[in-house]
Amino acid sequence: MRLIPVVAASVVASTAAYGLALAADVTLELVEPITEYKIYVAENTEELVKDTEEFVAAIKAGDVEKAKSLFAPTRTSYEAVEPIAELFSDLDVSIDARADDYEQGEKDPKFTGFHRIEYVLWEQNTTDGLGEYADQLQADVTDLNDRINSLTFPPEVVVGGAAALMEEVAATKISGEEDRYSRTDLWDFQANFDGSEKIFELLKPIVSEQDPDFVAKVQANFDQVDETLAKYKTDHGFESYEKLTDSDRALLASRVNTLAEDLSTLRGKLGLD
Amino acid sequence: MTTFKPSRPKHHPRGASRRQVLVGFGTGAVALAGGRALAGSEGDEQVAVAPKGNADQLQRQSFYGIHQAGITTARPAAGLVTAFDLIVQSPDDLETMLRLLTERISFLMHGGETPTADPKLPPPDSGILGPVIEPDNLTITVSFGASLFEGRPWLAPLKPRQLVRMTQFPNDALDRDICHGDLAIQFNANLQDTNIHALRDIVKNLSQFMVLRWSQEGSVPVAAPMEDGREPTARNFLGFHDGSANPNSTDTALMNEIVWVGPHNDEPEWAHGGTYQAVRIIRNFVERWDRTPLREQEEIFGRAKATGAPLGAGPGATEYDTPDYASDPDGAITPLDAHIRLANPRTRASEENLILRRAFNYSNGVASSGQLDQGLLFIAYQADLEKGFIAVQNRLNGEPLEEYIKPVGGGYFYALPGVRDPGDYLGRSLVEAVRRRATSPS
DSSP: OTHHHHHHHHHHHHHHHTTOSTTHHHHHHHHHHHHHHHHHHHHHHHHHHHHHHHHHHHHHTTOHHHHHHHHHHHHHHHHTTHHHHTTSHHHHHHHHOOGGGSTTGGGOTTOOHHHHHHHHHHHSOOOTTOHHHHHHHHHHHHHHHHHHHTOOOOHHHHHHHHHHHHHHHHHHTTTSOTTTTTOOHHHHHHHHHHHHHHHHHHHHHHHHHHOHHHHHHHHHHHHHHHHHHHTTEETTEEOOGGGSOHHHHHHHHHHHHHHHHHHTTHHHHTTOO | OOOOOOSSTTSOOOHHHHHHHHHHSOHHHHHHHOGGGGTTTTSSOOTTSOOOOOGGGGOOOOSBSSBOSSSSSOOOSEEEEEEEEEOOOSHHHHHHHHHHHHHHHHHHHHOEEOOOOOTTSOOSSOOTTOSEEOOTTOEEEEEEEHHHHHTOTTTGGGSOTTOOOOOOOTTOOOOGGGBOOSEEEEEEESSHHHHHHHHHHHHHHTTTTEEEEEEEEEEOOOOOOOTTSOOOOOBOTTSSBOOTTOOOTTOHHHHHHHTOOOTTSSSOGGGTTOEEEEEEEEEEOHHHHHTSOHHHHHHHHTBOTTTOOBTTOOTTOOTTSOOOOTTOTTOSSSOTTOHHHHHOOOOTGGGGGOOEEOOEEEEEEEOTTSSEEEEEEEEEEESOTIIIIIHHHHHHTTOGGGGGEEEEEEEEEEEOBOBOSTTOOTTHHHHHHHHHHHHSOO
């Protein structure tokens, strides 16, 4: 909570620097939601560091089953804050790149992070050879946490982040290609939707004044996503992506595309360039 | 060939000057001059300069009528079929979707200035055709698949009687990723860019209801007029004329019999004015075909490759000559299993199997085998699906051509009746039938 005054000041400073002449009133209104969002992100990256410690410990102990069980829950706090995490593209590549980001696929030594570990755990059913990747993951998420804590959040990134998360899901996740070895994609979906909905919730009071129909439509689509994903909840998380029916996948695809479409207007509605 | 030289070479002609340009062309010249083919004719243009448009871009098909456009309408050079899954959970959803789709299609087919918005917002139009959209002969034809009805109890009783999920024929190797769908849209235009622009507009505006399932582009090659001045059919990617025996699509009475569903068909009343659409993505093994002796190719089709004339039809014959199977009962001239002979045996009985074909050639790059992935985006319209495409395809099962072709995708759909006027909307008769059922005592 000590953070708040500092963040608030930096938000105002940065919006001034972005030259939002017309949006003077709005940017003041944004101070509080962005402060809140910064806390949300900080809590998530702190959780990420903590959960990764446990995940890495299981890998180092050679406990394949425990490592597998911690893979998806560890990732969720990263997935929820991806719009901010992705600002550090060096870390994002190191933490979350997929095999098909490399021409040589899984054979490429630069293929590191969560998905390298996922590949070895599920495809090779071992923790052998993962020590170095686990150490690097820990170092990367710790670095990410430090960098985010000293970051001034650009308002347009925060506001645009709601749509950016939906674009991610729409373009490269709905097909089930993210967690292709573990099939834990639904955990990621939920985290991405939660991260997007968080931003929307924080901005809702401002937007609903000018466009209540928009807010109602977006909220209804988030609700339908939540209801659909809830069908796949288990005691300890989510069913395998393979359990997702064609009709539920189509519904999620339509909602995520429509959320991306609608949330892409948020920046403009708030007068941000 | 007639060469097209725009009066104002650096600019797309506008306003009155465009009308003069349009009047200045004979239709043959316009068809031949075809858009981009002549882009290099100026000689001293920079590489970066866009190919020139021509009067074709001003051609407009009416969106309004008792039937949808794009079925008996003359076939332009560029085709695209896209299938969607629908998120439609109630009659209200269906109506909202169809009204929105109607609004988009009527705008896209008419053309005009694209809407603008505050630059802080995403632009409402993709802008890929610039700030003014030319109609470019665009037709957008909407059809429903069996799954739309079957998955929804309030729609199921209204399914057109013959509408089923496409089943596998013996030579098919259907890929589920490019089959079926709740809804299909056929886009036809002079330029593929016009189809793509329209598709993107619909995807953007209807994401709440429509999820892309598969999409296939195709094209129709130009052809020079025949010696007697008649216009030939286009060639497919096997090098043969395709559609020679198509029924005359300008003959309204014939189309009412062959294509359009009406009171004489055993179909729900809402479906009158519509038609069954069979879409097939038929891969051609073109390398193998090109290594096949010409005589064998001709016997497989039953036509001369150069002219399209029926085999044995004599000198000067064209693709429009009618093959004389009666005097060739044993297939000495045209083998009994030749493609055109099986497809249309030219008997009184086979007249009830006539269909209106509207095919496009496709080229999808390279298959995993390292061979070319090319083929035919086959589209056929008929009032009776069983007597039409299904009966014809059943006769073709086992034909020698199967060595060279492999149907891999597509589906059966029902093209909706037309939108009669600006107060009407696509599928209104179906929505009203749904509502009548909901209020009538069962």
